Amino acid sequence: MTTDDPVTTNDAVTANEAAPFDAELMAAVSELGGAMRGLVDASVSTTVGAQELLAVAETVRAATARLAVSRRPASQLPALDDPIAFRRVYSPVTGVGSAIAPPLVIRRHGDEVVAEVRLGLAYEGPPSYLHGGMSALLMDQLLGAAAIAAGLWGMTAHLELDYRGPVPLDTPLLLRARVTENAGRKSVIGGTIALAEAPERVLVEARGVFVTPRPDQAEAYFGSITDASGQHRPPGRPTDATAVQRD
Template identity: 35%
Template sequence: MLDFPVENLSAEDVERLRGIFEPLTRSVRELIDATIRTEADADAVAQAKAEIDAATARLRERQLEGSFGVRFGSDGDQMPWGNVVIGMRNPVAPPLVFVPSEIGGVRADFHLGAAYEGPPGHVHGGVAALILDHALGGAASSMDQPRLTGTITMRYRRMTPLGDLHVDAAVVRTEGVKTFAVGHLSDSEGVTVEAEGVFIRPRWARE
């Protein structure tokens, strides 16, 4: 049992929590991939289901109500650990780790496996849109100036193969409460999807 709440944590406590939950999340990601690709027989599948159900019941003995949201450490750092793109505790997230790019935006290298398939062997178009929406929003926002998606347009230049991928995003211009951003998804052969969007500073963040 954890002896502190998941909020207002020191940097040391944040790392302690990361050390507890990140390995669990990685294991569940592996489980998702194994579930999709297994060719085990019926008895092995039934045994695995029973073990998974038991583990799920154990984890539900103590849990948050609702979603994880965004928690904050005592130094103000964000902890969006439930986020579907970057969440350290979300096994659905690849997850992406964004860093500043050379052109002043954000970029990330990442891997998408069987869990993200649309057309056989390729990334689902909605997953590509999800990643680009997050990347453009990240480029358009800052800690003290959050911006939310107003509109976003996708151009699918070709199918995106599953595997190692890259995303880039940057701001084009800002006009009042609107920030215009562009980005692209690419593989080793070049760009597969392009995006451009308008991101709005919400009313509650304008003062």
């Protein structure tokens, strides 16, 4: 992500409203995130022997110790995050700094949001197929992104999935989601996972109900959140959704 990237397709939030960020730090976080994703992928697919695995483990522990000298608590937002602009660099689905995120790039297309992704062995459930829990994680994120793209937001109150067929690994996938109902604080959103080459043959279908917390609920949930400097500053729109790019 660069400062020129679109922040969100929600007309209520524009790039000009996004808090500025340290571009050098963003580049470094992205670089480390990419390296970590490469390490995770190699760690679950390698066939090297035990001695080499032990040697690499020592190297990884040394790197971990270097990072652990300065850490933030869970109640403190990362320096690069901006929930209002939906910038979440460590999201486990879209975060450029996350070792476990694909990361997914979500874009707006007509009245829906879409994403294309190829998932490797790190996400395996049944041999050569995607873990069903990963389908739920991806769909939860995409449904939330559809809400944001429609100018809505909320927290997941209900999520249901129908698994119509196994989702293969190392195969281009197409994910879609759109708002199907909007009733005040509640939004209903549907989504699907399919092969990119056969988008109409749905492998996973999802339906989620998202509810905007009442002010007192938001305060109870997020009132202790601080910004990166430690200053008490609960986000006005606490959400795990991340930026949706224009198609």
